[in-house]
Amino acid sequence: MNGFERKAPFPALLLMGPPHSGKSVLAYHLARILRERDIAHFLLRTAPDGEGNWFYEGPPKTVVPLRLTAKGRYTPQLVHRMLDIIHQRHLPLLVDMGGKPRGAQWDVLRACTHGVLLYRTGEERDAWLTRIRQAGLPLVAVLQSHLSGPDRILRESPYLEGVISGLDRRQPQLGETFEALVRRVVALFRVREADLEAFHARTAPRGFTFLSERALAQALGKPLPPWWAPEDIPHLLPHLPQGPVALYGRGPTWLAAAVAAHLAPRPMTIFDAHFGWVRVPDLTLDAQASLALEVAEAHGAVWLKMRPRAFLFPQDLPRPSLPPEVFTVILWGKLPRWVYAAYARALAPQVPRLAVWEPRQERAVLIAPTAGP
Numbered sequence: 001m002n003g004f005e006r007k008a009p010f011p012a013l014l015l016m017g018p019p020h021s022g023k024s025v026l027a028y029h030l031a032r033i034l035r036e037r038d039i040a041h042f043l044l045r046t047a048p049d050g051e052g053n054w055f056y057e058g059p060p061k062t063v064v065p066l067r068l069t070a071k072g073r074y075t076p077q078l079v080h081r082m083l084d085i086i087h088q089r090h091l092p093l094l095v096d097m098g099g100k101p102r103g104a105q106w107d108v109l110r111a112c113t114h115g116v117l118l119y120r121t122g123e124e125r126d127a128w129l130t131r132i133r134q135a136g137l138p139l140v141a142v143l144q145s146h147l148s149g150p151d152r153i154l155r156e157s158p159y160l161e162g163v164i165s166g167l168d169r170r171q172p173q174l175g176e177t178f179e180a181l182v183r184r185v186v187a188l189f190r191v192r193e194a195d196l197e198a199f200h201a202r203t204a205p206r207g208f209t210f211l212s213e214r215a216l217a218q219a220l221g222k223p224l225p226p227w228w229a230p231e232d233i234p235h236l237l238p239h240l241p242q243g244p245v246a247l248y249g250r251g252p253t254w255l256a257a258a259v260a261a262h263l264a265p266r267p268m269t270i271f272d273a274h275f276g277w278v279r280v281p282d283l284t285l286d287a288q289a290s291l292a293l294e295v296a297e298a299h300g301a302v303w304l305k306m307r308p309r310a311f312l313f314p315q316d317l318p319r320p321s322l323p324p325e326v327f328t329v330i331l332w333g334k335l336p337r338w339v340y341a342a343y344a345r346a347l348a349p350q351v352p353r354l355a356v357w358e359p360r361q362e363r364a365v366l367i368a369p370t371a372g373p
Contacts, residue, residue: 011188012086012093013140014108017118017128019099022145022167026118027096029174033182035225039189040091040196042273046082046108047098078311079104086111090276091196092189109135114188116181118145118164140184143177151175160184193225197248204246205269205277211241211259213249226251230358230365233258244268246277253340254356257331258367260341261348268345270338275314278338283319283346291339293320301355301364302326304343306333317342328353330364344368 015023015030024045031043086095086108097108109115115137119125125142132139141160145167153162153176160180166173197212204210217226219239228251240259244267247259260268260280268280290312294305304320317339322329329351331343340356348354348368355364 009113010089010092010191011114012089012095012112013185013188014095014097014112014115014137015118016097016109016115016132017099017145018120018124021099021118021120021124022164023099023118024096025167025169025172026116026164026178027094029172029178030094030182030185034094034185034189037186038193038225039186040191040193041094041189042089042091043094043096044082044085044273045096046105047096075310076104079107081311081313083107083111085274090200090271091273092191094185106131106135109137112137114138114140116141116143118143118167120145140188141181143181148173151177153177153180156180200248200271200276203277204248205279208244208246208267208269209241211245211247213247213251213255216249228252228255230254230361230363233365233367237262247271247341252358253335253337254358254365254367256337257340257344257354257356258365261344261354261368264345264348268341270341272314272336272338274336278314280338280341280345281314281316283342284316285319287316287318289318290315291318291335293318295320295322297323301328301330303330303332303357306331306335306339306343308333308335312336312339314338319346322351326351328355330355330357332357 015027017023027043027045031041034041086093095108095112098105101108109132115132117125117128117132117139119128125144139159143160143162143164146163146165147168149163149165151163151165153160155161162177164177164181165175194214197214201210213226214224216236216239217224220232220235222232240262245259245263246269247256248271256270269277270280272278289309292307292309296303296305302322312335329347331340344354344367353366354368355366358365
């Protein structure tokens with residue numbers, strides 16, 4: 001699609017079904033393959049269970065404790081925020097819904113444009129289909145989920161129906177039903193990443209230079225979609241523009257933090273799939289307690305462990321109290337990129353070494369200072 005213009009709301013595909021039916025595993029693999037095929041999307045996990053793509057990609061001994069610190073609970077405020085994000089979506093959404101919705105949580109069905117139902121038993125299927133019909137949600141697929149056994153497609157119209165197998169968290173075996181579902185999701189979403197990027201570039205805040213992570217990757221000769229490595233940091237810094245920057249992309253948190261640390265103290269905005277363009281906030285002693293901060297010394301470094309008390313929305317953040325004569329600070333926690341950028345921009349000028357913990361690789365990524373290429 002060339003010359004993309006948004007003329008209608010982006011699609012929001014809801015993945016739903018009872019607990020342990022494979023929704024989160026399916027969501028992860030759909031998002032992975034959409035990214036490989038350069039299809040614009042964002043995976044929104046509405047349940048406060050602390051999961052993210054990193055949870056499937058890192059060693060269990062590292063990612064499980066990190067997930068537990070990020071687990072929260074459903075509140076009316078969280079449900080309201082998630083509904084707002086779906087209604088005001090800035091790109092096509094895959095929405096991973098909790099398995100035991102109650103009360104206003106069922107409103108997610110009305111907020112989305114299409115749905116995929118996973119179930120294990122006929123009773124589960126019938127109960128969910130009743131809710132789906134009451135909400136008037138069009139279906140893309142209704143699939144019985146088994147951990148093992150053959151896939152089976154029963155019919156393809158008016159929606160895909162059959163058996164999907166192999167939605168195992170650690171050893172997935174994805175077959176023909178998954179591929180048939182992928183074809184429908186690709187046709188539904190349609191928008192290419194480059195076209196969506198051009199669309200959002202036109203909405204970047206005035207006075208900020210639009211900085212595309214895809215363009216940075218191309219400047220470094222990396223293939224697309226870009227898969228960033230910590231070793232790329234010193235090579236990309238010379239390509240950063242002067243003045244305030246509007247950063248656009250979906251790279252790791254340490255990438256956004258490295259850019260913010262290098263640009264400090266210049267203003268910066270980051271495109272966030274939840275909120276659109278977000279001003280990187282300041283740190284203040286008067287900030288509301290949106291984050292719980294823990295400062296701990298271990299392995300020759302000071303660890304700044306950050307845990308959200310509730311769903312985070314853009315606002316000023318609390319300033320940490322660091323010990324005197326600190327040499328290395330490591331940022332740790334499951335948080336949005338704009339939060340990491342805020343702490344990187346504030347702390348990089350104050351400490352000799354600043355790093356971000358990367359759970360996928362079980363390592364601290366040094367973001368400031370960096371050696372030249």
